[in-house]
Amino acid sequence: MDPDDVRRALVRIAHEVLERNHGAGDVVVVGLQSGGVALAERLVQLLADIDGAEVPCGKLDVAFYRDDISIRPVSPEEVTRIPVDLTGRVVVLVDDVLFTGRTVRAALDALGDHGRARAVQLAVMIDRGHRELPIRPDFVGKNLPTRRDELVDVSEAGVAIGDMVERLAERDVAPVDLEDGR
Amino acid sequence: MSGRDLLSIADLGREGIVDVLKLADSFAEVSEREIPKVPALRGKTVATVFFESSTRTRLSFETAAKRLSADTMTFTAATSSLSKGESLRDTVETLDAMGVDAMIVRHACAGAPKQVARWVRAAVVNAGDGQHEHPTQALLDCFTLREALASRAGVEPADDLSGVRIAIVGDVAHSRVARSCVLAYGALGASVTLVGPPTLLPATTAGWGVEVSNDLDEVLAEVDVVYLLRLQSERLEESLIPSLGEYSERYGLTRDRARRLRPELLVMHPGPMIRGVEIDDEVADSPRCLVTRQVRNGVAVRMAVLFRLLTLGDRKASDDGQERRSA
Known part of the structure; x- marks a missing residue:
């Protein structure tokens, strides 16, 4: 996907969010740290452009809720900011890539500590498969079949699939650590 | 905290301090929530082992451990078998044998937490030792x-x-x-x-x-x-x-x-x-x-210290650690 493809997918998702929820009245958009945050901000902007809705935008770091916390070093990348009480609201959780589902599982637990949302919907730019938990997205930019050992990268330059070992070497990360999650 | 203990600020260095402060930013956010608790240290046990009196440090550590979902144990010198003549070493080894993951140690003697760290498998945090450090x-x-x-x-x-x-x-x-x-x-x-x-x-x-x-x-x-x-x-x-x-x-x-x-x-x-x-x-x-x-932030900062020691440090339970200990 090139940047235009990503933009078009995001516009479609914005329309789908509005359609599903009959407008954006109770919607709160929450981006997952770190890949989902920029997408969440763009989605909120699109909701404003399309519907004139002012939708609160938060960011969530799930480090303290992960299930692999004692298996490998887990540290938050940024401070969580949820601008409103989520009780009674519809949360649209945004992430760049949906893979094993473990991050989303942690995010659902984390959201619960910010109030009892009426519903949580999941929007992802890429669904790459290989789920390890019964989690499915509500809004998908693109379904992208991958091998487990590949790495999907969503950035301003669009979406790219890389060889995981090469990518990790670039980022100076030990490959074994990322074997079972993202 | 490169190692598994926090005995002196020197253990951290500039990088370690900055790391703790950034982590504490996240825990400060947790502390502001209606439910100020995360499951990060579920299943871990943190013991406060104080041979000297304290109000805020002990309560602050215990609150921090609880907000991380760790279990807490409290050892107070005055009501312990110390008064029956049990030694410091036997006391901390007893606690260690119960499967404590971290010991928060305060003692009137400088260097006592360091000595304790040599004896136990648990991560040791110095909560004030004599005129040495806090x-x-x-x-x-x-x-x-x-x-x-x-x-x-x-x-x-x-x-x-x-x-x-x-x-x-x-x-x-x-x-x-x-x-x-x-x-x-x-x-x-x-x-x-x-x-x-x-x-x-x-x-x-x-x-x-x-x-x-x-x-x-x-x-x-x-x-x-x-x-x-x-x-x-x-x-x-x-x-x-x-x-x-x-x-x-x-x-x-x-x-x-x-x-x-x-x-x-x-x-x-x-x-x-x-x-x-x-x-x-x-x-x-x-x-x-x-x-x-200062008091309010103490909880968030101690959450950061405990989180780092118990999740990012060396694997405490590993055989490697065991060997290093007994060496």
């Missing part, structure tokens, strides 16, 4: 100062304290807080001046990287922060100061002195404060005094 106090002070300076300037907290001038005032010679603070402030780039009567200043400060003064008023005119230390009343008996009144007059933030302070000057104190000696009520209860914030 690292988590210094970390929470750095966090508080960084937060106060940022909120005043209306910006995000900076990584370091470079350019900030801090006076540490009072009984520096006998203060473990002062020792940890000098290391931590120094590592973050602040400049530190120690102020007190010659009898209460260290015999030598070579290698400390600090200035020394006996004139509080002169220093007050130049610094951004005054960090007051508690005057331990037994110092009077040791004839290190002539009288409480005279000490207060020369080295306390008295009402008179407080009224001459520049409005932007910040006041900190590790507690317990002795009002009327090192600090006047008027100063202690003014907005420039960060004592309440």
Whole structure:
């Protein structure tokens, strides 16, 4: 996907969010740290452009809720900011890539500590498969079949699939650590 | 924290301190929630092992552990088998055998936590050892100062304290807080001046990287922060100061002195404060005094310390660690 493809997918998702929820009245958009945050901000902007809705935008770091916390070093990348009480609201959780589902599982637990949302919907730019938990997205930019050992990268330059070992070497990360999650 | 213990600020270095402060930012957010609790340390056990009295440090660590969903155990010297003659080593090894993951140790002897760390598999945090160090106090002070300076300037907290001038005032010679603070402030780039009567200043400060003064008023005119230390009343008996009144007059933030302070000057104190000696009520209860914030931030900072030690440090339960221990 090139940047235009990503933009078009995001516009479609914005329309789908509005359609599903009959407008954006109770919607709160929450981006997952770190890949989902920029997408969440763009989605909120699109909701404003399309519907004139002012939708609160938060960011969530799930480090303290992960299930692999004692298996490998887990540290938050940024401070969580949820601008409103989520009780009674519809949360649209945004992430760049949906893979094993473990991050989303942690995010659902984390959201619960910010109030009892009426519903949580999941929007992802890429669904790459290989789920390890019964989690499915509500809004998908693109379904992208991958091998487990590949790495999907969503950035301003669009979406790219890389060889995981090469990518990790670039980022100076030990490959074994990322074997079972993202 | 490269290793599995936090015994001295020197264990962390600048990078480690910055890391703890950033992690504490996240835990400060957790502490503000309606449900200020995360499941991060579920299944871990944190024991506070205090051979000396404490109010805030022990409660702060216990609150921190609970907010991380760890279980807590409390050991108090006075009600333990120590009074039946059990040794320090047997005491901590007993706790270790119960499967404690972290021990928060306070002891009147400098170096006791380090000794404990050699004996046990649990991660050890020094919560104050004699006149040596009190690292988590210094970390929470750095966090508080960084937060106060940022909120005043209306910006995000900076990584370091470079350019900030801090006076540490009072009984520096006998203060473990002062020792940890000098290391931590120094590592973050602040400049530190120690102020007190010659009898209460260290015999030598070579290698400390600090200035020394006996004139509080002169220093007050130049610094951004005054960090007051508690005057331990037994110092009077040791004839290190002539009288409480005279000490207060020369080295306390008295009402008179407080009224001459520049409005932007910040006041900190590790507690317990002795009002009327090192600090006047008027100063202690003014907005420039960060004592309440220090206490509140203590929980978030100790959450960060526990989280780092129990998740990011060496694998405690590994055979490797076991070998290293018994070596």
